[in-house]
Amino acid sequence: MDASHTKLRLKTCVFSAVVILTNVLGNFFLSLGLRGGTLVSESPLAYIKVMFNPWVAAGIILLSVWMLSRMTLLSWADLSFVLPVTSLGYVVSALMARIFLKEQITGQRWFGTLLIVAGTALVGMTGPRTTPSSGKADTA
């Protein structure tokens, strides 16, 4: 395995972890902020108002980081690689619900979680990139 291949793997692992964690925490905060009918109408003003809720604001910041880190990951990794690998977020969500919210997780949900972990491991065995990157540089 040459150095550039190792570097690509390492970079992919780091960015996948950032994508997973920011997505899970972002969605979680957003969900906390939107509970109890915070968003009462479909008007644009209602959306702007709800963004000042601290939980919603924190969720939006984390989801912005998620979007940017995911775009960076997609600059070299296949979409068909990124999708299953970052789905480990479901597993992290289930663990968070179990540990922090003390929610009961049924056997069926644990089995679903196990399938996601197995699927992610399989996809992780394949190389992150199967198409050539047609761009020539990392900046303008």
Add this chain to the structure above:
Amino acid sequence: MTKWVLVMLIVLSTTAGDLLLSREMKRHGEIDNFHPSRIGRLAAALAKRKFLVLGIAFMAFSFFAFMRLLTVADFSFAVPATAASYATETLLARYVLKERVDPVRWAGACLVMCGVALLAL
């Protein structure tokens, strides 16, 4: 608006957004320099890509539709239901983006989809 209409809108816009983002980011080239002084130039270069901006607009639409969905449905329904986009996106990644999805990757993607479905049931 019913929750299933919202799920459909989210799946369609996420699929379109992701395909455009993936194609445009590959066309831009691998990002390899994360020095803060390069971020501005990088953002300016990316902002010139019309289809990338369109992809971000689709993702933004999907995000607001998801916010709306969270107000009419449980988190435990919203997240797995919108994961239906995994199936459409993997197929389109193979046939539109021409990614080489080998049997191991197909098997992995199918396991993930089954897992997500089990979480949703």
